[in-house]
Amino acid sequence: MLRARWGVIAAILSARAGSIEARVEFSDAPEESGPALAYPELTGPIAVGDRVLVNTTAVHLRLGTGGLHFIMAVDRGEPSLPPPGPGHIMKLRYTPLQQAVLTAEERATAGELTLPEELGGTPVVAAELHSQVAAVAAGIRATAPAARVAYVMPDAAALPLALSHLIPRLRKAGLIHTTLTCGQSFGGDLEAVSVPSALVAAKAAGADVILVAQGPGNAGTGTPLGFSGIAQADWLNAAHSLGGVPVAALRLSFADARPRHQGVSHHSLTVLGRFTLCPAVVAVPLLPDPLARQIGSQLAMLPARHTIEMHDGEPALALLASLGVAVTTMGRSVEAERAFFLAAGAAGVAAARRLG
Numbered sequence: 001m002l003r004a005r006w007g008v009i010a011a012i013l014s015a016r017a018g019s020i021e022a023r024v025e026f027s028d029a030p031e032e033s034g035p036a037l038a039y040p041e042l043t044g045p046i047a048v049g050d051r052v053l054v055n056t057t058a059v060h061l062r063l064g065t066g067g068l069h070f071i072m073a074v075d076r077g078e079p080s081l082p083p084p085g086p087g088h089i090m091k092l093r094y095t096p097l098q099q100a101v102l103t104a105e106e107r108a109t110a111g112e113l114t115l116p117e118e119l120g121g122t123p124v125v126a127a128e129l130h131s132q133v134a135a136v137a138a139g140i141r142a143t144a145p146a147a148r149v150a151y152v153m154p155d156a157a158a159l160p161l162a163l164s165h166l167i168p169r170l171r172k173a174g175l176i177h178t179t180l181t182c183g184q185s186f187g188g189d190l191e192a193v194s195v196p197s198a199l200v201a202a203k204a205a206g207a208d209v210i211l212v213a214q215g216p217g218n219a220g221t222g223t224p225l226g227f228s229g230i231a232q233a234d235w236l237n238a239a240h241s242l243g244g245v246p247v248a249a250l251r252l253s254f255a256d257a258r259p260r261h262q263g264v265s266h267h268s269l270t271v272l273g274r275f276t277l278c279p280a281v282v283a284v285p286l287l288p289d290p291l292a293r294q295i296g297s298q299l300a301m302l303p304a305r306h307t308i309e310m311h312d313g314e315p316a317l318a319l320l321a322s323l324g325v326a327v328t329t330m331g332r333s334v335e336a337e338r339a340f341f342l343a344a345g346a347a348g349v350a351a352a353r354r355l356g
Helices: 057-061 104-109 130-143 166-172 195-204 228-241 266-275 291-299 314-323 338-352
Strands: 004-016 019-025 034-038 051-055 069-075 089-091 099-101 123-127 149-153 178-182 190-192 209-213 245-249 281-285 307-311
Touching: 019 069, 034 051, 057 069, 104 190, 104 195, 123 130, 123 228, 123 338, 130 149, 130 166, 130 209, 130 314, 130 338, 149 195, 178 195, 190 195, 195 209, 195 228, 209 228, 209 338, 228 245, 228 266, 245 266, 245 338, 281 291, 281 338, 307 338, 314 338
Parallel strands: 034 069, 123 209, 123 245, 149 178, 149 209, 178 190, 245 281, 281 307
Antiparallel strands: 004 019, 004 051, 019 034, 051 069, 089 099
16 A cells, blocks of 8 residues: 655755755654655756645565655645657556657667667676676677777666666666667667567667666565566567577675575576576686685586586676775675676676677
8 A cells, every 4th residue: 555645855965866865854743754756757947845645655564775765746826737748659658657658669669779580699688686787798898998888777676777786887887889778668768668679779788798687676585486587488478589698697696585586596597497488698607615606506406408617707806996886685795796797797698798
């Protein structure tokens, strides 16, 4: 159930492309006053003193990535309407916040963009978690410095690309060249209706390597199939069907207290063992024994159609450090969860080595 209340913007805390973080105070519930995120594309501009309707559900539930307030609307009387844009494809469809965007498919129909029918051997790295994106991109750059990387964000987790703090930093560092949002997600350089269409649009945009990963806010339930990252299999299958080279980034951990995520996460084993129906390259980082033996025994259960490759993920982490790009996963740093980030870096290396 949606939980909402009226509040007043007390301060603007920060702003970046596509989003504004403000402090909202609630006179009827001061204990819930705190940071709230607004997407001006959906709400219009906001300012100190504005009366705003705020979705407080996530804070009430004490959630993780999405555990902050979200501004739904600004009470400013008659709204000022922006001029209509050229797009006709709706995102956030059939909700009060649905909006029209200009998609790559519409641009292709109008003759403004040529979408290839296939990927022609382009490597496509599929990663389950948003926190893997930086190390994958760094692994690509460390191996093939001139490679252009496109990031495709499907709608498995966060829908607004603007929620990500990571992607603007990676763009500034030159690790990501183009962003695409597909399905119901929005805010990329290019919009697309589906993942396959986003992949060929990324190719049309000049990508040498395509990186697909959900946005922030992976949903998990502790059940074998109830996690949003299971869509990683769909992305690998789509890459194969389009003539790309599917590369799977493993989710590894030796710091997670939950047994199901220790070594190779059950998420990766489920994705690759049950739902990835095509041959995929599975990148494994170089690790010391007995960690390497544990991973090897877990991966031995995967179907023979997959190709297991060992790659050194250290250059990816060294590059991130030299660029000053600090990354975490579940609040854990590279030092605390090194195997996790080495695996992502290894996937980037595996993809880059497929380039001519």
